[in-house]
Amino acid sequence: MFYYNSKDWLLAIFRIPKADTLRPLIPTLIFIALYSWGIVYLEVNYLKLSENSDARNITIMHTLLGFAISMLLVFRTNTAYDRWWEGRKHWGSLVNNSRNLAIKLQVFLPVEDHGSRTFFKQVIPLYALALRRHLQKDSTMLQLDENPHPELPDFGHKVHVPNKVAESMIFKVHNLYKNKVISGDQLIVLNGEISSFTDICGACERIKNTPIPFSYSAFIKKFIFIYVATLPFGLALSMGYFTIPVTTFIFYVLASLELIAEEIEDPFGTDSNDLPMAKIAENIKGNVGEILG
Amino acid sequence: MFYYNSKDWLLAIFRIPKADTLRPLIPTLIFIALYSWGIVYLEVNYLKLSENSDARNITIMHTLLGFAISMLLVFRTNTAYDRWWEGRKHWGSLVNNSRNLAIKLQVFLPVEDHGSRTFFKQVIPLYALALRRHLQKDSTMLQLDENPHPELPDFGHKVHVPNKVAESMIFKVHNLYKNKVISGDQLIVLNGEISSFTDICGACERIKNTPIPFSYSAFIKKFIFIYVATLPFGLALSMGYFTIPVTTFIFYVLASLELIAEEIEDPFGTDSNDLPMAKIAENIKGNVGEILG
Amino acid sequence: MFYYNSKDWLLAIFRIPKADTLRPLIPTLIFIALYSWGIVYLEVNYLKLSENSDARNITIMHTLLGFAISMLLVFRTNTAYDRWWEGRKHWGSLVNNSRNLAIKLQVFLPVEDHGSRTFFKQVIPLYALALRRHLQKDSTMLQLDENPHPELPDFGHKVHVPNKVAESMIFKVHNLYKNKVISGDQLIVLNGEISSFTDICGACERIKNTPIPFSYSAFIKKFIFIYVATLPFGLALSMGYFTIPVTTFIFYVLASLELIAEEIEDPFGTDSNDLPMAKIAENIKGNVGEILG
């Protein structure tokens, strides 16, 4: 992720950085332009359809459905944004819980217990790192897929690393309790933070391995495709060669909305818009180190 | 469920897998096409209505209501998606709580207590399996129906299996407490996870046995039906035989949205878009086995 | 409530069960049809307005506002649905908490304590029954009304039955604690379930006694009324006698959305779409009986 100044309009309008949807669309936009040119040429120059041809009124369909497709795509983008923001919230909670746990342990542990301090100073930030690696693995993404994945040798067999790390923390805390280093009341006070680690992991896995239902996603793409493919038929007779930029621009808008949705609905990848998990893990390391240092 | 690459447009547009809404719609689409053809033939070739006939302006109605129907369907689909996603969240919590419970028990139980470990290693994953079977039974779906169901011999009589499994876990945990294997503080720390099982079960049952209100659902279908059935009357005079693909496509869009909503609003069935409960239960088994192993 | 198969389109489109919005609307629809006929007759046959009359363009207003009214009604319906679904969630929690409480008590109570078991076996399901009766009384609905209600003799005086039942449960549990039948840790573990009963009751009362603000609700009805009443003036000149079915259908759509909203915004009545509270209470009785049996 890179932080941008949302008030800088010139940059947003004229620069096309790696994170922009325009880039991957360029080849398709050229194709759409050529396709529109073909349709216009066919209707206007070859078939010489009159202005009163029935074909002109095909645009009525695009008006009737223009609303449905816009709405569908805006909702789609918002659902994707909600997933992205939910992912960000979980990583925010990871920061908070790591900090809180560190602060509490710093206070609970006897001043001279350097061993436990060093242990937690290493293990708490380790969780974030392990979670990040876990979420970026293909086997996590395909966890719920019904097909076999022979291409992934570790599919379904490998150890669940974040679980292991969480387990070691819980183990340590409960040992401290058993050895009466921390009291029962303190154990209860620590419970919220400790249980939260696996909760966060599970929630992130859910976002990762469950895209929106296939039938929904496929329908939107089919809808965009047919909508744009039929657009020049109606427009050619009212706009002539203006049809070419118009169709291209309409496709750009519709496809961009879908592309943005696709990109942000999985916030745990390595795209430019994905969450800066490495950076957050680093911050956790800094915070915990400072607290338990 | 099968995991798909949401960035693969060609597959989404041109392949029509089992999970696609296009398949079940094909017969109806053919019927709509024939029906539109009939109307166009009637108006244009048989009655020979002029272009200025009042009938042409019926399209005004479709414009005025086009907005309402699109919006209604997009909201409908989103409500259904929310239910689907809520169901997914509950099964995600089931994973988290199963993991957390296993991790805590692994730490709390004395090293030599193999009996209890084996017990929980079997019973925790069993809950997910029992819940899955419970949610797929007809008697669960019809639990709140006001009509009698003589065709279901076990309707209203059978034992509630997930409850039984939860009960045995709670029973075991509290026995450990009574026998002072785990302390009162530890009991409190375990309480959240243990109570959550029946909460998850209840929430899933709610989604399963309460579809959206009948009057709402029936109204949407009536609306689509009348909207599409009257469409060719107005379009025939402005578009001629183009009315046939246009009406068919508009019906395809409206009906697809409704079909997708119907499919995903009950996420606990056996459709292709339904939640992979078997897979999740398997994962729980794997996780718990690894932790308590 | 009756469970319906949401995939059965024929039933939804052609049958008009008691729960359908079409039934209560029929007289008004006939009136609207007659009214439209009157306007068309007046403009077309009596005044013989030309096609270019200014009146024709009144339809511009309906286009400009068509969007606002559709959106308003769809939002209205969704707000009502949210209330309905919130009500359903609270009754779902009631099921969960009743189950959890029964399971925990079954485990906590000494095997030989048949008295307490019998007590809870009767009182837990009683709460659901009492709550149902409480929510269906007029005095609950009018609890926050600023007007006096001499027609309700018990208004503001009668005992709050669900409170009484909850109180007896809490009383019993705390007595068990005082008599050391259950420990302090167990008391804490039971607290969540026990407190939840009055929370659920309060939340249901809130939904029951607070409809959406009057000015909002009245505005929507006024808007529908004026919108539909002015519709034939503009349409008559472009559609002739087609105005009659068109106006009637547009009114059907708008009024249905409002009617559905009215019906489901109070989910605790006795309409066909209301929550099956009797059935849920029965299920609680079955579950609790099975657990504590």
Place this chain on the structure above:
Amino acid sequence: MFYYNSKDWLLAIFRIPKADTLRPLIPTLIFIALYSWGIVYLEVNYLKLSENSDARNITIMHTLLGFAISMLLVFRTNTAYDRWWEGRKHWGSLVNNSRNLAIKLQVFLPVEDHGSRTFFKQVIPLYALALRRHLQKDSTMLQLDENPHPELPDFGHKVHVPNKVAESMIFKVHNLYKNKVISGDQLIVLNGEISSFTDICGACERIKNTPIPFSYSAFIKKFIFIYVATLPFGLALSMGYFTIPVTTFIFYVLASLELIAEEIEDPFGTDSNDLPMAKIAENIKGNVGEILG
């Protein structure tokens, strides 16, 4: 607040009670009608613009923006409704927590401790009364204003009454704990209810002293103003004198939505649509009295 039957359409359409938005709008509606008349007279009778004048097409702008303004206002109203409903929820929680606290105390306190019972019987309902008075004071509303308020002598100086009441309750409970009248487990069980009082107060203060951002609110009003003021210029040439009722009605719809939003976004005032806090406080008094009586 007065309870109304949402199914009574005649009342909603034809009666204009104090709570209706129509009343305060009447003078402005008359002004808009006169203004529209002026524009129509100017264009049609004075300037005698032809039907093909460019001015006629100004309506294109109103079509393009009609969507934006409707959507903005519907969202605005919904945001306001959410605040109103959130306020209602907090007062609902106040009822629940007051009840739960009373029930628990009734059980926890020794039978003979009449003093404490009397104390809570008075103080719990007092909180609701104090909160109501606190929320209706101008100094609460202006708490976060950056300007000085010399006209309010108590601004920023006065004692926070609800805080004082909450403090006295917490003080009493903890004294009971210190004097071992209630145990530590019971203290924990009471903590949720007791802490919730200040939480509810804070949440209500937030709704009260933070209207939606000024730039948002001012923009909506400017938008409505310019939209309606330019409307007759375009309509006059297509509708003639029909422009007058049409413009007036469009203004009525847009302004009503904004007015409703303004009225309900602060649910703690004394408007007819505001929350019946006095009534709720009275109910709390009744409930608590019945429980602790």
Place this chain on the structure above:
Amino acid sequence: MFYYNSKDWLLAIFRIPKADTLRPLIPTLIFIALYSWGIVYLEVNYLKLSENSDARNITIMHTLLGFAISMLLVFRTNTAYDRWWEGRKHWGSLVNNSRNLAIKLQVFLPVEDHGSRTFFKQVIPLYALALRRHLQKDSTMLQLDENPHPELPDFGHKVHVPNKVAESMIFKVHNLYKNKVISGDQLIVLNGEISSFTDICGACERIKNTPIPFSYSAFIKKFIFIYVATLPFGLALSMGYFTIPVTTFIFYVLASLELIAEEIEDPFGTDSNDLPMAKIAENIKGNVGEILG
């Protein structure tokens, strides 16, 4: 922030205070007006395009997309508002938790322990002040940026002040527990408030350092730019010189929505619409001082 009377329409429409979006837009509005004038002059006076030119129908595109852009912007503004309101909620919780903590400590601490009282009287309000300063620093905003920031000398190195303050509070509370000034039950009762401080800090940091995804934000700006830039081409032929105010007004509406969103999506800055954190911190100081005084 300044409190405004949302019912004062004249102020909202005619005054243009610092917080209004109109101010920063004025230069761009002038530019758009000149640009539109240029296009109209070109098409109407220079090229003398006929009314039937294909160019006129470019407006079809603006109609088809007018819906998408309005919807996108309204959703954008609402997402921003949600962030603003979430920020407000967190600062509201800070007020509540500060109050609750102070009230509880006032009760728990022995009457004679002036030292601890003075400590908390200073440190609790200090947290709000430290959090405010922390959120307004550039290094907090850029925390997750992937680029280096040599211009910020303290970037990534400086001590996390709110953490330090929270740590000192937790340290103090647990010391009181260790010294048996407060009991274990009281420690548990204080835990919620104490842990919440870092949670609130983390949530505010999240809002601050994570703007909406760049690709989304950039797309909206590109869309507005192209939409408005192409608008005069189509309008010039139907509206003549009316195109100039119309294009300018449409741009004003679209850009205002985006500007408002930009301004409120980060509620922790120093804009007029940002949260009055200084004021809130002051109120916390007042409340805590009154309680612990």
